Amino acid sequence: MNARIRTAVAAALTAVLALGATGCALDGSKADQPFMDAPKGAINKQPMDTVVMSDGFSxxxxxxxxxxxxxxxxxxxxxxxxxxxxxxxxxxTTR
Known part of the structure; x- marks a missing residue:
């Protein structure tokens, strides 16, 4: 292989590895990334009623x-x- 091809292959491999590493780092839970896009105001920490459906449903x-x-x-x-x-x-009701 000549130097140009080796350099191109090395650059492509580096780009693929960098994209893969970035994808893994960003694949966190939504709960791990709170309030990253805008300033926040008051926070409502009151309990929530949750209805859990069978698998496959929202x-x-x-x-x-x-x-x-x-x-x-x-x-x-x-x-x-x-x-x-x-x-x-x-x-x-307002408390």
Missing amino acids: NVGAKCDGPNRVYVIFHGNDKYGSVAVAPNDPRC
Whole structure:
């Protein structure tokens, strides 16, 4: 092999290894990466009611935030989910 080919192969191998190492470092849990994208305000640490569905289905979490009931749909640590709000839910009383 001439020097150019060896240099190109070494550069490609280095790039692949760097991308692999970066992917492993970023593959943490969502819980390990809190509040990394924006400033935070008040934190609601009240307990959440959780409905755990059978395997293969999404789970539901619900809790009160002020007078509103907030529902979060999630599936383990996957990258998707959704949020719904029931405004002025009678189960949520201001303390």
